[in-house]
């Protein structure tokens with residue numbers, strides 16, 4: 001399996017800290033370029049002097065005499081103590097300013113503030129997104145692996161605040177074009193924020209080693225226009241589709257161990273240990289960004305048949321379902337738009 005799954009229309013979504021679309025990511029790019037420039041100047045001066053000395057004072061056949069020996073020089077001592085201190089002070093100040101820029105406390109939800117608040121729970125090896133409020137209105141649905149956010153318009157900022165938590169071990173939330181890495185630590189809540197004016201897909205990756213499938217704990221952030229985002233919110237808030245044509249598959253789903261871990265709102269499947277499947281087919285990928293979630297359900301079927309084949313070590317086992325059971329469950333899940 002390759003690392004970051006990019007679907008056909010995602011070509012522009014290669015993550016890079018050098019293509020920021022959000023103020024925290026911009027501050028971090030500025031800082032990294034500044035630090036690189038300072039380090040480059042130091043490198044050129046030190047290496048330049050070194051090369052000059054190697055050439056100028058190299059051994060020559062003509063002079064067998066020892067060169068003049070010098071002991072100590074107060075001006076030189078002062079210069080090479082003061083200069084590094086000055087450089088360190090400058091680096092401390094620009095770092096402090098960047099930290100200030102990227103850190104912000106989430107505001108209390110207030111009508112008209114256009115703020116989106118989401119609690120992110122890191123889990124081995126996927127992301128749970130609990131939407132808690134938008135524009136002051138409470139939300140109460142849960143989704144997985146694909147975070148939808150609204151873009152800001154000129155003059156109307158729509159900042160996104162994430163409360164980061166972990167259900168098991170350390171993880172790290174990192175979507176390079178939006179913001180820097182922030183750790184998800186069991187037993188504590190970290191905050192991060194970003195906002196962007198550019199619609200599109202931003203991909204990321206868990207940035208803290210968290211076990212076997214750390215490399216496949218992928219992230220997709222979809223920045224929608226405000227009206228698309230509000231439509232998406234309304235869709236996600238609804239209970240699961242209830243299509244009588246797939247009643248057999250729903251019954252099969254409810255009779256299997258699926259319900260111990262997965263939630264589907266409205267049908268009595270209330271597990272909270274694995275991704276919420278209420279609107280499974282509204283997501284572009286399966287297995288935390290690893291494989292496309294094709295509308296025909298081909299990958300979904302392969303995944304349910306044996307998740308260990310696709311994501312070895314993941315916490316969903318194969319239930320050794322018969323072909324009929326598999327087909328009816330996949331048929332049912334495919335209706336969960």
Ligand code: CUA
Nearest residue numbers: 171206210214
């Ligand atoms: Cu989660 Cu690495």
